[in-house]
Structures are given as C-alpha cells and as structure tokens.
Amino acid sequence: MKKKFLRYFTPIILVVLLSSFAWHKFYVSVTQIDYVPNKKRIEITHRIFIDDLEKALEKKYKKKVYLTSTKELPEAETLIKTYLKENIKISINKKPQEIVYLAREVEGDVLIFYTKIAISKKINTFEIFNSLLTDIYKEQQNIVHVNINSNKNSFLFTNSDTQQKIDY
Numbered sequence: 001m002k003k004k005f006l007r008y009f010t011p012i013i014l015v016v017l018l019s020s021f022a023w024h025k026f027y028v029s030v031t032q033i034d035y036v037p038n039k040k041r042i043e044i045t046h047r048i049f050i051d052d053l054e055k056a057l058e059k060k061y062k063k064k065v066y067l068t069s070t071k072e073l074p075e076a077e078t079l080i081k082t083y084l085k086e087n088i089k090i091s092i093n094k095k096p097q098e099i100v101y102l103a104r105e106v107e108g109d110v111l112i113f114y115t116k117i118a119i120s121k122k123i124n125t126f127e128i129f130n131s132l133l134t135d136i137y138k139e140q141q142n143i144v145h146v147n148i149n150s151n152k153n154s155f156l157f158t159n160s161d162t163q164q165k166i167d168y
Contacts, residue, residue: 027133027137027140028140028142028143029052029133029141029143030046031044031045031088031143031145032045032147033090033145033147033148034043035123035147040105040118041117041119042092042097042116042119042124043114043115043116044110044116045115046113047107047110048111048114049109049111050067050106050110050126051082051109052136052137053083053133054066054067055123055136056083056132056133056135057076057080059135060083061079062086063079065079068106079105080104082099084099084113084164085099085114086117087129087130087132087133088128088130089128089129090117090127090129091125091126092117092119092121092123092126092127093121094127097117097119098118100114100117100118101114102114111161121149125156125166125167125168126146126148126168128146128155128157128164128165130156130157130162130163131157134157134162140158141158142156142157143155143157144157145154146166148166148168150157151158151166153166
C-alpha cells in the first residue's frame with residue numbers, strides 16, 4: 001500500500017512544489033563599445049533578445065513586426081533604427097554624435113546590431129545614454145562595456161539610471 005501511495009502521489013507532490021516557484025525572466029541587453037584609432041571610429045555592438053525588442057517595437061509603433069521570421073514587416077529595419085537612435089545616445093567631448101547603423105544578424109534568440117561613430121579627435125569625455133527596453137520592463141538591465149584609449153569600463157544601466165560619463 002505504501003509503495004502504491006508513493007508511486008501515484010509523488011509526481012503530484014513534486015508538481016505542486018515545483019509550480020509554487022514562479023519563473024522570472026531575466027531582462028538584459030549587452031553593448032560593447034570599442035575605439036579603433038587606426039580606423040578613426042568607435043565600433044558598437046548591441047545584443048538584444050529578439051522577443052524583448054519585438055515587444056518594445058510593437059508597443060511603440062502599434063504593429064506586430066515578427067522579427068527574424070518570414071512574416072517580418074518590410075519596415076522593421078527602419079523601426080529598429082529609429083528605436084536604437086532614440087534609446088542609445090553618445091556624446092564625445094560634450095558633443096552629441098551621429099551613430100551610423102551598419103547591419104544586424106541573428107545568433108540564436110539574440111539580435112546583434114552593428115553601429116559606428118566616426119571620430120578623428122582625441123577623446124577626453126565620453127557620455128552614454130542607454131534606455132533600451134526600459135519602457136517595457138522595469139527590471140531591464142543594460143550592460144555596457146567600453147574600451148577607449150586602452151581604458152576599460154563597464155556600466156549597468158537601469159530604468160532609473162540611464163546615463164554615464166567617463167573622463168579621460
């Protein structure tokens with residue numbers, strides 16, 4: 001009788017115990033910023049989860065974009081560029097910079113975006129504004145790694161902390 005009880009009720013008990021722990025999704029993006037002096041530019045790589053970006057674009061533009069699928073909207077690329085431009089801003093030596101969108105690629109469930117900034121002057125100050133996905137997720141965290149003038153820094157941007165400044 002005891003074996004029969006354990007055999008039938010152990011799976012039920014396990015399901016009840018395990019279901020009491022709610023899954024919590026981790027909301028994060030990662031950006032790498034590198035100054036490449038011989039090319040006279042800053043190269044920027046953004047890594048953003050496809051489903052998170054899709055949700056942000058849909059909320060902002062009121063359209064289902066179906067990123068990376070065969071149903072992707074023709075204007076998806078334009079919407080992405082606009083979204084990135086509004087949520088990533090960089091100033092060098094106290095002057096706002098034009099971030100040029102280059103390309104994107106897919107790696108698993110992540111979209112990788114490549115952008116650049118042409119720069120020919122010495123970098124004395126570097127300011128970053130990053131509010132990617134913070135309009136969608138309060139717990140969003142944007143990690144930014146910066147490598148300029150052989151100085152490496154890492155920053156964590158959140159809903160309440162969207163700007164950082166580095167002096168060289």
